[in-house]
Amino acid sequence: MSVTFDELLDVKGAKCPMPLVKSRKAVNNLGVGQVLKVVATDRGSVADFQGWAKTAKNIELVAQEEGADNGDTVYVHYLRRTK
Amino acid sequence: MTITEKLEIGVAPRRIEDVYADLLQDKQRVIVDVRNRDDFARWRVDGRSSLQIVNIPYFDFIEEEDESVAQVPAADEVLVVCAKEGSSQYVAEILQERGINATYLAEGILSWGGLYDTRTVVDAPFGKVIQVARPARGDLSFVVISEGQAAIVDPLRHIDNYLQVVHDERATLTHIFDTHAHADHISGGPALAAETGAAYFLHPYDAIHPLDMLPATLPYNYLADGQTFQVGQFTVKVIWFPGHTLGQVNYLFTAPTGQTYLFTGDGIFLRSFGRPDLGGRGEAWTPILYASLYERLPQHVNDDTLILPAHFSTLDESAEDGIFAASYGQVKEQNEALKPRTLAEFTEYVLGNLPTFPKEYVEIKRVNAGLIQPDEELASELELGKNICALADA
Numbered sequence: 001m002s003v004t005f006d007e008l009l010d011v012k013g014a015k016c017p018m019p020l021v022k023s024r025k026a027v028n029n030l031g032v033g034q035v036l037k038v039v040a041t042d043r044g045s046v047a048d049f050q051g052w053a054k055t056a057k058n059i060e061l062v063a064q065e066e067g068a069d070n071g072d073t074v075y076v077h078y079l080r081r082t083k
Numbered sequence: 084m085t086i087t088e089k090l091e092i093g094v095a096p097r098r099i100e101d102v103y104a105d106l107l108q109d110k111q112r113v114i115v116d117v118r119n120r121d122d123f124a125r126w127r128v129d130g131r132s133s134l135q136i137v138n139i140p141y142f143d144f145i146e147e148e149d150e151s152v153a154q155v156p157a158a159d160e161v162l163v164v165c166a167k168e169g170s171s172q173y174v175a176e177i178l179q180e181r182g183i184n185a186t187y188l189a190e191g192i193l194s195w196g197g198l199y200d201t202r203t204v205v206d207a208p209f210g211k212v213i214q215v216a217r218p219a220r221g222d223l224s225f226v227v228i229s230e231g232q233a234a235i236v237d238p239l240r241h242i243d244n245y246l247q248v249v250h251d252e253r254a255t256l257t258h259i260f261d262t263h264a265h266a267d268h269i270s271g272g273p274a275l276a277a278e279t280g281a282a283y284f285l286h287p288y289d290a291i292h293p294l295d296m297l298p299a300t301l302p303y304n305y306l307a308d309g310q311t312f313q314v315g316q317f318t319v320k321v322i323w324f325p326g327h328t329l330g331q332v333n334y335l336f337t338a339p340t341g342q343t344y345l346f347t348g349d350g351i352f353l354r355s356f357g358r359p360d361l362g363g364r365g366e367a368w369t370p371i372l373y374a375s376l377y378e379r380l381p382q383h384v385n386d387d388t389l390i391l392p393a394h395f396s397t398l399d400e401s402a403e404d405g406i407f408a409a410s411y412g413q414v415k416e417q418n419e420a421l422k423p424r425t426l427a428e429f430t431e432y433v434l435g436n437l438p439t440f441p442k443e444y445v446e447i448k449r450v451n452a453g454l455i456q457p458d459e460e461l462a463s464e465l466e467l468g469k470n471i472c473a474l475a476d477a
Contacts, residue, residue, distance in 0.1 A: 017141050017170040024145050044166050051119035052142035 003063050003078045005037035006030065012041045012074065019045045020052060023079060027059055030081040035062060038077040039069070049077045058083045094175040096189035099198050102162060103218060106130040108403050113158035115185075117141040117165045117174045118192065126219070126468035128164055128188075128195050131398045141170040144177055152181050160184045167191040195219045196467070199244045204391070204406050209316040209338045211252065212391070214406060215244055221395045221470050222268055223407055225346060226252075227336060229315020234258040236334060236346040237393045238271035240462060245275060256281040258314060262348020262393060263331040264289035264299075264451045266361045266444035267470035269462055273301045273453070286323070289330030292452045293362035294445055301453030306332055322383050324350045326372025327357030327472070335383055343388045345411070350375065352392040353400045353409050355420045355473035360437050361444055366430075373429050376421065386412030396473050420474055438475040 009026045011019040019040040026036050038049075046064060053061035062078040105111035106128075114136040116123050123138040130136070135156050144151045155161060161178060163185055165171035171187035178185035188194060196219045205212035210229030216222065217239055224237040226248045233254035238245050238261075249256050256279045259272045264285065276283035286306045290299035308323035314336070322333040327349040336344040349357030356376065359368040384390075388411040395407045415421055424432060443465045449455045450465070457465065 015169045016165070016167060017145070017173045020142055021145060021173075047119050047121060048140075048142060051121065051140055052146075055140075055143065056146050 006034040007036045009038045016042055016044050027081050032081055034081055036079045040075045041072055046075050094179050095186055097186045098189055099194040107405050113156050113161045115155055115161055115163045117170050141174050144174050163187040165191050202405050204408050213248055223393050228252045228254050229317050232257050232315040234314045236260045237262055238275055240269040240271050242271040242275045259283045260334055261285045263328040266448050267472050268466055270451050286330030286332050289328050292448055299452040324375045326359050326375045345388050346391050348393045349472050352473055354418050357472055358474050369430050369433050373426050384411045390414050394470050394472050436475045438471050
């Protein structure tokens with residue numbers, strides 16, 4: 001799957017809550033409508049980003065996908081700033 | 084919006100063993116679980132009914148710190164729990180900054196899931212009864228020691244806990260007794276038998292998977308109603324108690340003093356009894372359970388018989404000592420489920436109070452019959468959360 005994105009955030013190796021904390025900051029720096037691609041290795045980030053996007057003020061979870069990176073499973077999240 | 088990124092303030096982690104002791108003594112009054120809502124709904128730390136446990140996901144603290152902090156109940160000390168550890172430390176530090184005395188659970192909810200708690204129930208000249216509990220699941224099992232001989236009733240999957248007890252007591256394990264083929268957890272019986280050479284016992288009716296109708300593929304020794312064993316100074320009698328499963332038995336241990344100990348498995352619990360529908364035949368098995376409860380059981384017990392069940396549903400069933408056992412006289416008084424009923428009343432009561440049927444239970448019975456061999460990840464997944472073997476509260 002290829003989703004168009006504007007900014008890339010690499011949080012590989014970061015443990016909960018840091019992938020989400022850093023994503024929040026990065027989304028704040030986006031323009032409205034822009035998309036952030038987050039690459040994480042923390043499996044818990046999948047459910048947490050879903051839960052977060054449900055209640056967060058200005059975030060839409062556009063897509064999530066699983067991939068491989070140097071033998072590690074990576075979890076990729078695409079977040080759009082909605083307002 | 085304030086976003087705290089650096090973890091600067093020192094907040095002390097707490098070990099699950101200490102938290103469990105406080106839960107039993109009702110000293111831990113408030114828990115804030117900061118996992119996402121789905122994970123919280125699946126399982127959580129359980130305490131006494133007085134425990135206040137609230138779910139405020141950590142990302143809510145990131146989004147709306149003021150509102151989230153305002154949702155934390157007032158308490159002398161708040162324990163923050165998350166999946167592993169990091170998010171609970173993060174939130175505990177936010178709370179600490181706001182003047183709330185907060186700690187967090189070391190290693191997260193997994194430490195609760197993995198907690199085994201060992202306590203001595205009976206320490207008499209003729210022998211010992213040691214309770215091995217897994218509180219997150221409400222699972223209870225027992226080691227009986229007498230004259231250097233050990234028997235284990237309903238061992239759970241992590242067998243090192245039992246090998247340690249047997250070793251500490253300088254005993255030799257001779258008998259591994261399952262009361263029935265469990266649906267809610269994977270038995271440690273076959274693994275203990277393979278490890279030690281001790282004999283593993285199961286009633287043959289429970290060696291057939293009730294839904295698949297396939298026979299067990301793992302080695303076991305047949306039990307028969309009325310069969311007896313000797314474990315040191317204890318005489319052990321097998322009492323067939325069908326209803327929860329067709330091959331459910333109770334083990335009646337009699338000491339030389341005449342004192343009796345009944346290991347009931349999922350027959351009677353302290354405040355309920357084992358549901359009759361997990362084999363998929365609730366209506367057909369309810370009258371069989373009725374006969375076990377009202378006709379068979381009273382023949383073998385007196386008011387002083389100590390009842391030692393395989394499950395509890397709430398910590399309220401234990402005193403501060405963490406022991407889940409009571410005399411039959413006490414159980415009769417406090418167990419609403421055991422009050423006198425006709426078969427018609429009983430059937431209505433049972434079939435009207437059946438909790439949900441967890442889909443994992445069919446699979447766990449396959450594991451316990453040797454029909455599938457799960458890896459560690461699947462085994463943990465199957466055993467997530469608390470057992471639902473008891474009838475629901477009426």
